[in-house]
Amino acid sequence: AQTVTQSQPEMSVQEAETVTLSCTYDTSESDYYLFWYKQPPSRQMILVIRQEAYKQQNATENRFSVNFQKAAKSFSLKISDSQLGDAAMYFCAYNGYNNNDMRFGAGTRLTVKP
């Protein structure tokens, strides 16, 4: 079974600084998707960024970028120029190519200090 591990329950960053959230996963599949979701207090999961495993290039969405290391099964999220609105729970998720069940990590709570 695939598992997703987020080893940082909490992280803190100063406004305008850069922070990296860690995620590792375990799988025997070669084709899959990886995601980072943001969950603010409103509870709605918002997709931050998505990576397809067959693509070697790291995905980037504005201030958000990932460091995808397929051999190491690592998928970290870098947030640049952190803003107060970035404060939330961040979840790493895995989805096998032909699977319907997305697997989530336990989450990292990010605090942004003004």
Place this chain on the structure above:
Amino acid sequence: GAGVSQSPRYKVAKRGQDVALRCDPISGHVSLFWYQQALGQGPEFLTYFQNEAQLDKSGLPSDRFFAERPEGSVSTLKIQRTQQEDSAVYLCASSPRYGPTEAFFGQGTRLTVV
């Protein structure tokens, strides 16, 4: 509405009571998912619908949990004889594609069983 809508947002049930949670997906989305998110944890997959067909219910924790999507649009998650361990946030997501790779989440229903 433009997004996935869930109702009610909060539900308090007495132990042993039956509850029904509703999900209105984004119009035209073929895929619909239910997740259970316990306090301080990441969401866990419950079940998946492709149009009106329930293709995967492997995550339903017991036979007290039942989900339906009779017309391929609105879905209802029903929990019979609720127990305290059922207390959680129940998230619904829909996707225009098969599978969860472009899933949009609702704000969830927080169920508290007392």
